[in-house]
Amino acid sequence: MANPSILILAGDGIGPEVMAEVKRIIAWLADRRGIRFEVTEDLVGGAAYDAHGTPLTDATMAKAQAADAVLLGAVGGPKYDSLDFSVKPERGLLRLRKEMDLYANLRPAQCFDALADFSSLKRDIVAGLDIMIVRELTSGVYFGEPRGIFTEGNERVGINTQRYTESEIARVARSAFELARRRSGKVCSMEKANVMESGILWREVVQEVHDKEYPDIALTHMYADNGAMQLVRQPKQFDVIVTDNLFGDVLSDCAAMLTGSLGMLPSASLGAPMANGRPKALYEPVHGSAPDIAGTGKANPIACILSFAMALRYSFDQGTEAERLEAAVAKVLADGVRTADLMGPEGGHPVSTSGMGDAVLAALDAGL
Numbered sequence: 001m002a003n004p005s006i007l008i009l010a011g012d013g014i015g016p017e018v019m020a021e022v023k024r025i026i027a028w029l030a031d032r033r034g035i036r037f038e039v040t041e042d043l044v045g046g047a048a049y050d051a052h053g054t055p056l057t058d059a060t061m062a063k064a065q066a067a068d069a070v071l072l073g074a075v076g077g078p079k080y081d082s083l084d085f086s087v088k089p090e091r092g093l094l095r096l097r098k099e100m101d102l103y104a105n106l107r108p109a110q111c112f113d114a115l116a117d118f119s120s121l122k123r124d125i126v127a128g129l130d131i132m133i134v135r136e137l138t139s140g141v142y143f144g145e146p147r148g149i150f151t152e153g154n155e156r157v158g159i160n161t162q163r164y165t166e167s168e169i170a171r172v173a174r175s176a177f178e179l180a181r182r183r184s185g186k187v188c189s190m191e192k193a194n195v196m197e198s199g200i201l202w203r204e205v206v207q208e209v210h211d212k213e214y215p216d217i218a219l220t221h222m223y224a225d226n227g228a229m230q231l232v233r234q235p236k237q238f239d240v241i242v243t244d245n246l247f248g249d250v251l252s253d254c255a256a257m258l259t260g261s262l263g264m265l266p267s268a269s270l271g272a273p274m275a276n277g278r279p280k281a282l283y284e285p286v287h288g289s290a291p292d293i294a295g296t297g298k299a300n301p302i303a304c305i306l307s308f309a310m311a312l313r314y315s316f317d318q319g320t321e322a323e324r325l326e327a328a329v330a331k332v333l334a335d336g337v338r339t340a341d342l343m344g345p346e347g348g349h350p351v352s353t354s355g356m357g358d359a360v361l362a363a364l365d366a367g368l
């Protein structure tokens with residue numbers, strides 16, 4: 001069988017810098033563990049605009065559709081701020097998400113022991129935290145019609161529409177239940193069924209999918225405002241949380257920040273299974289292109305490395321290798337290796353982006 005394929009779109013700013021460390025891990029897996037991928041690289045965002053006048057060419061889009069997984073670095077930067085909206089770097093990323101129909105956005109919030117003091121919450125509340133927020137990504141109030149700013153009488157009115165079909169709710173619920181089966185078997189669904197009809201339907205459909213297809217999973221429902229409170233009060237009560245696009249946007253940022261630095265946060269966006277059974281998938285760090293530190297060797301590559309670990313787990317059925325990689329990251333942090341963004345008030349000597357990559361590779365070697 002052919003090796004599984006990966007399309008790397010490193011993008012702009014620190015994107016190529018953090019992706020370089022992932023490429024070293026891909027090479028390590030081939031050399032040391034015989035796990036090989038067909039890797040292709042292409043341009044996205046500002047880099048694609050510079051070369052082709054568009055943030056994503058049709059040819060790159062076709063490659064992304066054909067790949068078993070896409071790894072993205074980051075897009076954007078001040079150089080492109082004055083471009084027309086239609087060719088801004090972010091449009092490249094949005095086109096990928098839309099045309100690949102990536103409806104389930106997975107945002108883990110995991111607190112490495114060594115970094116528990118970085119959280120704004122007390123150590124005992126966050127240490128060992130490992131939860132996964134599944135946010136519906138392609139529908140809901142960010143896309144619903146009618147939308148716009150209209151005039152009514154003598155004043156303007158801004159309108160957005162929260163709209164969900166049963167099938168849109170059911171497919172993201174299935175993503176959450178499937179994930180829960182690989183984790184602790186617990187899903188909490190969040191909406192506002194007390195005040196929104198779309199929330200009532202959300203709750204009913206999630207329950208139906210559960211009862212028919214996933215009776216082995218422990219399902220609970222919670223109003224999203226209470227969910228926000230519970231996330232900062234006692235986050236470890238959750239395992240998988242599934243919620244809509246708007247609530248997911250807010251709740252996943254809140255949960256992520258429980259764990260400290262932006263340079264640590266991975267994500268995955270998954271769509272429907274392809275003919276080979278793998279889901280359409282795009283993996284990317286949550287952070288942007290960090291123009292303030294681009295080119296200085298200060299970027300933390302861990303978010304990008306952990307995004308690749310998610311690819312190993314969710315696209316390539318290499319859960320054991322994903323765990324090894326995550327354990328290597330945990331070991332490096334426990335040993336006190338830090339990029340500049342992870343330096344506490346006591347200071348110290350930060351390593352560079354490639355220095356962090358060296359340390360992760362050494363930990364992988366040590367774990368062989």
Ligand code: NAD
Nearest residue numbers: 074075076077262263287288289290291292293299300341
């Ligand atoms: P950002 O995430 O790029 O940076 C925010 C802050 O976090 C900066 O101080 C940066 O130095 C720091 N930071 C981010 N990632 C880091 C890392 N890996 N290691 C160390 N420090 C890190 O957000 P921003 O400054 O608001 O946006 C910069 C550009 O990135 C903009 O053009 C924005 O549109 C774009 N952006 C892209 C994405 C994406 O590609 N998915 C996401 C967010 C922002």
